[in-house]
Amino acid sequence: MSNTEFSSRRNQLLQSMQANSICLIPAADLVTRSRDTEYSFRQDSYFQYLCGFPEPQAWLVLSNRADFPNGLSVLFCLNKDPVAEIWHGRRYGPKQAKQDFQMDMTYVLDDLEEKLIELIDGHDNLYFAQGHNSAADEIVFSIMQSLRQAPKQSKLAPNNTLDVRSMLDEMRLIKSDAEINIMRQAANISVDAHKRAMQFSKAGINEYHLEAEIHHEFAMQGAKNPAYGTIVGGGNNxxxxxxxxxxxVLNxxxxxxxxxGCELQGYAADITRTFPVSGQFSEAQAALYQLVLDAQxxxxxxxxxxxxxxxxxxxxxxxxxxxLLDLGILQGKLEENIEQQTYRQYFMHGLGHWLGLDVHDVGIYKIEGQDRPLKAGMVLTIEPGIYISPEANVEEKWKGIGIRIEDNLVVTKSGYENLTHGAPKTISHIETLMQTTLKDS
Incomplete structure (x- = not known):
């Protein structure tokens, strides 16, 4: 992602803010895994969206005050520290960060509270995601209190605090060409991983073997992490x-x-495929599978x-x-079953969700109580499913079958582009692919 893309986003946000406003966006922090070890660092999505700076404990400050006619972008980050960098890895430091991320000003993190008092002073409005980061909340509350208690020093706290998330969520909902390109790459990597799992599958292996094949393919193509907890559910799982x-064990x-789905440069792919462990659908499995595919x-x-x-x-x-009526799993008339939502015992979740920097990405689904019209640049999943519990009151042949098919679609000016179309999903395509092993392909 280029600096031009990040700069454009910051400018769009600055122009959307009320006049004489300042915005504070904290980065994510390291999260303890056990004692003195941390989970793999993952940047906060809002912070990532606006600047792409990859280190923890940083802050981004944006101002559209009149004396900054082109807007002001300020970054606080950890200072260079040769000893710390030996143990924990290289840091940019303020000087390199200013150059590489095209910031107007950069400061060391140790100066955060002192400099924030200077930067916030005199603005009418503060944009901040209160409640999003509890540690950041405490810092902001403390600074605001200091400003309110310093009238003799001619310092003024903003009169209004506004939630910046609603503005950023709307911006993030419509993806740029650059974002879609990254998501297309993430989709392609994830497609390859699903194909690999299909070809590796056989009776007697464990679910975690397929999980390992998936994650290995992600990493080998440069996507070090999955975008969410991978699901590998055999049988009634x-x-x-x-x-x-x-x-x-898969039977x-x-x-x-x-x-x-993998995560690439912060962006998620999200694919679901369902296939026979040994490569051949039974008659009952094929009937339900085709029904889900027809619905999708x-x-x-x-x-x-x-x-x-x-x-x-x-x-x-x-x-x-x-x-389900045609198969005898439901009884009665179509309209009555839809009205009574009898289908929800077998299809109990929504059809899909927004996709982007978060796998369940930001953006409201209704505007003033009405369903939101789709717009070009939105990315969403479409994932119908049928899940028949082993305890369901149905014929034995249907029990314990769970099927979901999920793809990632970009809304275009005239329709959609299916980013994940390469992952096999017709019965014939799946069965044909599964006849070839990884060695054969």
Missing amino acids: ACILHYTENNQ AGELVLIDA LAAFEWIKPENTIKQATDVAVKTITQG
Whole structure:
């Protein structure tokens, strides 16, 4: 992601803020894993979106005060420290950060509170995500209190504090060409990982073996981390929507559901595929699988500007409900089943969600109580599913089958682009791919 992209985002935010306003965005901090070790660092999504600086404990400050006609961007970061860098890795330090990230000013983190008092003083409005970062809250509250208690020093605290998240969420909802390009790369890596898992699958291995194949493919293509906890659910484990134990043996004759996507430069992919452990669908499995695929493809037809996710959901629900009636899993009339939502015992989640820097990305789904129209540049998942519990009151052949098919779609000016189309999902494509091993391909 270029500095031009980050600068453009900061300028857009500055122009959207009320006049004479200042905005504070803290970076993420390290999180303790156990005693003196930390989890792998992952930057705060809002901070990442506005500057791309990759280190913890930093702060971004933006001002549109009149004496900064082009806006002001200030970065606070850890100072260079040869000893600390031997132990924990290189730091940019303020001087290099100013140059590499094109900031107007940079300061060492140790000067944060003193400099923030100077920077905030005299602004009418403070934009800040209160409650998003409790440690940052304490710092901001302390500085505001200091400003309020210093009238004799001619210092003035902002009269208004506004939540910056609503503005940033709207900005993040519409992806730029640069963002979509990164997400396309993340999707391609994740597609390869799913194909690899299909080719590795066989009866007798463990769920975690497929998880390992997925993660290995991510890392080998430069995506060091998954975007979320990988789901590998064999048999009736697929009926647990957020199953992540991934520690059971895969059995012949069962399906396995894999929900996995990599994270690349902060952006998530999110793919689900369901396939037979041994490479061949049974008649019952194929019937339910085709029903889910039909519902997804029907929903795809509604993904275009000015349509809504609700319209796509209604089509998917109608398709699934009619299919469950045709298979004898539901009884009665279509309209009554939809009205009574009998399908929800088998399809109990939403059709999809926004996708971006967070796997469940920011952005409201309704505006003034009405379903939000889709716009070009939005990225979302479409993921219908059917999950039939082993305890369900249905024929034995349906019990314990869980199926979900999930793709990542970019809304275009005339329709959509399916970023994850390369992951096999027709029955014939899956079965054909699974006849070849990794060595053969």
